[in-house]
Amino acid sequence: GAVVSQHPSRVICKSGTSVKIECRSLDFQATTMFWYRQFPKQSLMLMATSNEGSKATYEQGVEKDKFLINHASLTLSTLTVTSAHPEDSSFYICSARVHGQGPANYGYTFGSGTRLTVV
Amino acid sequence: AQSVTQPDIHITVSEGASLELRCNYSYGATPYLFWYVQSPGQGLQLLLKYFSGDTLVQGIKGFEAEFKRSQSSFNLRKPSVHWSDAAEYFCAVGAKNNDMRFGAGTRLTVKP
Numbered sequence: 001g002a003v004v005s006q007h008p009s010r011v012i013c014k015s016g017t018s019v020k021i022e023c024r025s026l027d028f029q030a031t032t033m034f035w036y037r038q039f040p041k042q043s044l045m046l047m048a049t050s051n052e053g054s055k056a057t058y059e060q061g062v063e064k065d066k067f068l069i070n071h072a073s074l075t076l077s078t079l080t081v082t083s084a085h086p087e088d089s090s091f092y093i094c095s096a097r098v099h100g101q102g103p104a105n106y107g108y109t110f111g112s113g114t115r116l117t118v119v
Numbered sequence: 120a121q122s123v124t125q126p127d128i129h130i131t132v133s134e135g136a137s138l139e140l141r142c143n144y145s146y147g148a149t150p151y152l153f154w155y156v157q158s159p160g161q162g163l164q165l166l167l168k169y170f171s172g173d174t175l176v177q178g179i180k181g182f183e184a185e186f187k188r189s190q191s192s193f194n195l196r197k198p199s200v201h202w203s204d205a206a207e208y209f210c211a212v213g214a215k216n217n218d219m220r221f222g223a224g225t226r227l228t229v230k231p
Contacts, residue, residue: 006162034218034219036221041226042223042224043209043221043222043223043224044163044209044221045221046218046219046220049218091160093162093163095219107151107153107165107168108153108213108219110155110162110163111162112161112162113160113161113162115160
């Protein structure tokens with residue numbers, strides 16, 4: 001089945017530095033990827049939608065200059081948290097839309113998530 | 120835009136008892152509905168999904184869900200819960216060419 005590989009799974013960084021998270025679609029082409037953020041014991045909140053070769057669409061309240069998304073190829077989307085601060089500590093998950101033959105094969109596949117801790 | 124409500128934040132059931140997790144959605148057209156499970160610190164695992172057809176959907180790990188259009192609901196059920204089912208459960212609604220929106224989640228605790 002469609003698999004999305006997300007790395008790193010955990011990262012600890014110092015306040016003020018930048019962190020890049022990668023999501024790769026391993027056996028399919030992901031024209032659209034979604035980035036979610038999840039605070040402890042809360043639901044997944046959509047941050048942005050990235051489309052290959054174009055600018056990402058950010059949800060209201062998400063700082064596009066802080067959370068840089070690049071989707072330069074059909075198999076790779078990256079999220080860079082710039083000038084990270086402790087309040088950016090969270091669980092970040094990417095997702096790709098999977099298109100198959102007919103709606104039964106339509107769905108979303110998720111990466112395993114990245115636990116970011118900013119100290 | 121689509122939205123999802125999971126009314127129960129936390130549910131505790133005894134091992135072997137039946138389980139029902141509630142999910143209500145809001146969407147103007149026929150939705151695509153999903154149930155995911157998440158163990159602590161882990162990603163999401165798809166339990167089942169509904170697009171059309173038979174309103175009773177069978178999933179993995181013995182779970183099933185029933186789509187009821189009249190009630191805008193997609194409740195998840197399992198006849199006999201196992202201790203390994205303890206996790207966070209998310210209902211989600213998506214639509215073709217749209218993103219997916221998640222409910223707030225229901226945390227399931229299983230008592231021995």
